[in-house]
Amino acid sequence: MTTFTIGTRGSALATTQTGTVADALAELSGLTAHTTLVKTEGDVTSGSLAQLGGTGVFAAALRVALMEGRCDLAVHSLKDLPTQQPAGLSIAATPPRVDVRDALCARDGLTLEELPAGSTIGTGSPRRSAQLKYARPDLQIVDIRGNVGTRLGRVKGSPEQADDGGVGRDAQGDLDAVVLAAAGLERLGLQAHITQYLDPTVMLPAPGQGSLAVECRSEALAEDTALNRALAELDDDATRLAVTAERGLLARLEAGCAAPIGALATLEADVLALDAVVCAPDGSDVIRRRATTTEVTDAGAAALGVALAEQLLREGAAELAGL
Ligand SMILES: NCc1[nH]cc(CCC(=O)O)c1CC(=O)O
Numbered sequence: 189m190t191t192f193t194i195g196t197r198g199s200a201l202a203t204t205q206t207g208t209v210a211d212a213l214a215e216l217s218g219l220t221a222h223t224t225l226v227k228t229e230g231d232v233t234s235g236s237l238a239q240l241g242g243t244g245v246f247a248a249a250l251r252v253a254l255m256e257g258r259c260d261l262a263v264h265s266l267k268d269l270p271t272q273q274p275a276g277l278s279i280a281a282t283p284p285r286v287d288v289r290d291a292l293c294a295r296d297g298l299t300l301e302e303l304p305a306g307s308t309i310g311t312g313s314p315r316r317s318a319q320l321k322y323a324r325p326d327l328q329i330v331d332i333r334g335n336v337g338t339r340l341g342r343v344k345g346s347p348e349q350a351d352d353g354g355v356g357r358d359a360q361g362d363l364d365a366v367v368l369a370a371a372g373l374e375r376l377g378l379q380a381h382i383t384q385y386l387d388p389t390v391m392l393p394a395p396g397q398g399s400l401a402v403e404c405r406s407e408a409l410a411e412d413t414a415l416n417r418a419l420a421e422l423d424d425d426a427t428r429l430a431v432t433a434e435r436g437l438l439a440r441l442e443a444g445c446a447a448p449i450g451a452l453a454t455l456e457a458d459v460l461a462l463d464a465v466v467c468a469p470d471g472s473d474v475i476r477r478r479a480t481t482t483e484v485t486d487a488g489a490a491a492l493g494v495a496l497a498e499q500l501l502r503e504g505a506a507e508l509a510g511l
Contacts, residue, residue, distance in 0.1 A: 191220040192415050195250050195259030198225055199335055204375050205400055206263045209283060209422070213261075213402075217418035226253045226262075251277060254405060260415070262403045266396030266431055267369075271439035278409050280416070281402040281423040282431055287370040288398040288452060290316060290391045291382040294365035295344040299384040303327060307364040310342050314469055316367045318448040319391045321471025330363055336373065339366045340381050367391075371398035392450025392465045392476075395434035399427055426455045429489045433462045436493025441466070441500065441511060448509050453489070460484050462492050466505040475503050 192213070196206035203223075210221035228249040247269050250262040255276060266282065273279070292300055292309075300323065303309070310332035311317055317329045332339055340346055344361040367386070373379050402419060409416060430453035437451050438444070448467040453460060460483075465476040479496040481488050497505075505511070 189219070189413065189415070191222055192217075192261065193222045193224055193259045194261045194263060195224050195226045195253045196263060197228055197246060197250065200376055201265075201336060201372050202263075205265065208375070209261075209263045209400060209402055212283065212422055213415065213418045216421050217414040219414055219418075224253075224259055226250050226259070251403070254403060257405075260404060260408065264401045264403060265372075266399040266401045266435075267394040267445055269396070269401055270444060271435050276406055277403055278406040279401045280404045280409055280419040282428045283400050283402070283422050284424040285399045285427040285430065287374060287385075288393045289370045289388060290367050290386045290393055290397075291370040291373055291379075292365055292367055292384040292386055293340060293343055293346075293373075293381040294383045295346075295361075297383050298365065300324060300386065300390070303364055308362075310339065310363045310366040313367075313394075314446060314448040315394060315450050315467070316391065318467035318469055318471040318474070319450065319465065320367065322467065322474050323390050325471065332363075332366065336368060336376055336378065339368060340378065342366055343381075346381070369393070369397055388452050388463065392452050392463060394445060395438045395449070395451045396431045399431050429453070429455055429460055429484060429486065432486055432489040433460060433493040436490040437462065437464055437497045437500075438493075440494045440497030441505065443509070443511055447511060451493075453492075455484065458482055458484055460489055460492060462496050464496055464500060466500050466509045468508050469510060473508060475500055475505055475508060477503075 194206055194210050196202050214221040226249055228246055247264050253259050254262045305326040308328045308330050310330045312331055312333050342361055342363045346361045433453040434451040443449050448469050451464040453462040459480050461480045463478045465474050467474045481492045
């Protein structure tokens with residue numbers, strides 16, 4: 189084998205992320221990387237999607253392509269992946285994580301503290317919405333959809349063009365701010381729009397935010413190949429341990445990426461610490477807790493996530509978040 193093929197979705201963020209991973213693996217392996225575009229709608233049967241289970245509709249089409257051998261690898265945003273790993277597929281690498289924080293992109297350089305009462309903030313994420321309301325009950329959250337460029341285009345005075353038709357709103361932007369993942373903005377070179385990096389004490393990110401997952405067929409992982417050696421080198425221990433803890437928590441809470449739950453694990457010295465927040469969807473209340481472990485292994489990280497989830501459940505997390 190002298191080449192390998194990585195499947196990617198068509199969005200700017202997906203192709204950028206996939207390109208970065210393809211380049212790194214080509215460099216590490218000496219192989220030539222090909223990328224292939226996988227459409228997320230229309231070209232896959234509902235039968236094969238249903239087999240995969242879970243909710244990750246974006247990941248599902250890529251996974252079908254991987255299972256059918258149309259590509260050797262798939263690159264996912266880890267935060268969009270359901271916690272249930274489909275049979276036959278494995279996460280072969282979690283590359284070094286980039287910025288984990290959420291970022292405020294506001295008009296006129298404003299910060300969260302500076303936004304006047306009644307200001308509008310756009311987000312489609314229950315996790316962001318609940319934490320924003322908890323921090324600033326006087327702001328108005330507006331439910332928005334679309335890709336990163338579209339969302340930025342909603343901010344008043346934004347140079348970014350709203351590219352989804354501008355139906356029923358001012359093409360110049362109609363919101364005072366939006367909140368997006370810093371990682372996505374930075375990968376797209378759009379960090380100039382960020383007016384404030386939100387501290388995780390105010391806004392805990394989604395489990396897995398800022399991390400990528402490189403997935404392959406499990407059977408391929410058993411072979412000793414240049415590609416597998418490159419994948420092992422690309423895998424970052426601190427990232428894998430952190431996201432294992434965060435996703436262990438999410439799985440134990442039986443929640444997905446649409447739940448009002450934030451989690452962030454950090455590895456410092458020989459301690460893995462996990463912070464988590466479970467919110468009432470209306471932001472009226474939150475439960476925020478931290479747990480730590482000195483068992484800094486994959487199993488220890490997963491157990492840390494489960495233990496913190498069980499503590500949160502004992503304290504009423506399911507009722508609070510409507511899980
Ligand atoms: N749900 C969409 C999504 N999936 C991954 C990212 C950004 C990159 C990342 O967090 O890894 C985004 C955009 C956003 O939330 O602003």
